[in-house]
Amino acid sequence: MSDATPAGLTRRELIKNTGKIAAAAAITNSILPGLYAGESNTIQLALVGCGGRGTGAAENAMATTAGPTKLVAMADVFPKKLADSYKNLKGDGKRDAQIDVPEERRFIGFEGYKQAMDCLNPGDVVLLTTPPAFRWVQFSYAISKGLNVFMEKPTTVDGPTTRKMLDLAAESVKRNLKVGVGLMCRHCKARGELFDRIQSGEIGDIVLLRAYRMAPDQTAKEFTKKKPPDMPSELLYQIQMFHSFLWASGGAYSDFLIHNIDECCWMKNDWPVKAMGMGGRHFRGDNVDQNFDTYAVEYTFADGSKLQLDGRGMVGAYQEFASYAHGTKNSALISVGGHSPAHCAIYKGQKVGSKDDVVWKFGQKEPNPYQLEWDHLMEAIRADKPYNEAERGAKASLVTSMGRMAAHTAQVVTYDDILNCEHEFAPNIDKLTLDGPAPLIADADGKYPVPVPGLNKKREY
DSSP: OOSBOTTSOBHHHHHHHHHHTHHHHHHHTTTOTTTTOSSTTOEEEEEEOOSHHHHHHHHHHHHOSSSOEEEEEEEESOHHHHHHHHHHHHTTTTTGGGBOOOGGGEEESTTHHHHHHTTSOTTOEEEEOSOGGGHHHHHHHHHHTTOEEEEOSOOOSSHHHHHHHHHHHHHHHHTTOOEEESOGGGGOHHHHHHHHHHHTTTTOSEEEEEEEEEESOSSSSSSOOOOOTTOOOHHHHHHHTGGGOHHHHSHHHHHHHHHHHHHHHHHHTSOOSEEEEEEEOOSOTTOOOSOOSEEEEEEEOTTSOEEEEEEEEOTTSOOEEEEEEEESSEEEEEEESSSSSOOOEEEETTOTTOGGGEEEEOOSOOOOHHHHHHHHHHHHHHHTOOOBOHHHHHHHHHHHHHHHHHHHHTSOEEHHHHHHOOOOSOTTGGGOOTTSOOSSOOOTTSOOOOOOTTTOSSOOO
């Protein structure tokens, strides 16, 4: 497809102009059903990473009201995962007009991300929802193709990959690319109003933030047994069980706790400068993953205020999934019971949760933030407005890694320490092949290296 229309407009200009009528189109489409019939103003999508989160993101991308979208390519290293994702997206057939992914545009293997992006034109959108280790490699190729990007969190897993991602973020801004990062809580309307109220002084100066994600095993992928003998590829096994391996995902800490960390840093309107923490492995049985079962991390901001984070994956233990802010005047509930709805509220004094002390609460029905993050991205593409979350996503991922490293090493880790740490978990990630070795090698008993706090002080394993 050419990037120019017969009228002489570039495709980017046509998409921008389409954005000006997107709102009106929602009303007039019943009168003018052919308004978006042409391909020239349809933003094409390629899905790279066809797991549950990728499939959900693709659904949100096709559900946006900010102009027409069409899924035209998919890629994964697992054929079944891609096939299942395609089947789920097709669903009851209601989105058939938005899904055009024939067999020849379904790509398997480590080069699949390139092949999928090659099906797009500049200004289209690629969804990067593979395990985070691959993010900088795929983002780099997307930038070279002039593609807008949606990428899942976390976007980095260690200091070296964060430095790479920050450089790529700057390059994507320079090229006027629009980039969304899957920290969808930042797009929550309730949290947005709470942020405004906190910044205007309604709870005073924040002195303490508390965050909890204490639950049974989150996905069963963070507690992993030895590789089954009928699965010949060590590499594919580790990718399949990516929550269990620090190189692939940053482990359960990074993948699950980043939302609580990020929403607290948002309310503080700052990033912490250091962290110290602890954790341990309990009741391990024959699990061979690299995760701790419990994490307790204290983050410190430049003004001395704290964020106390507790994470736990343990069956039968007390459960809580929430974030809180305590100020010099009042306190606030940032979220409770999960990511959405957040149930944000402000309370008199420090009595968070007391019905008699509610000062304010978000009384409306909360729109789905997973959909809002897509609507905001697509609206920015249509209107050609500055929109790039890549730097913020990298910093949120780095701060998350800072706390994880503090717990895994039993040392105080500063922001500069983790940013400049030279331990890159998977330095050859861009050279992996399906029949090649994995970045992490098991010992003769099929076990992997785990953090040993206090003994390994400069490395997590």
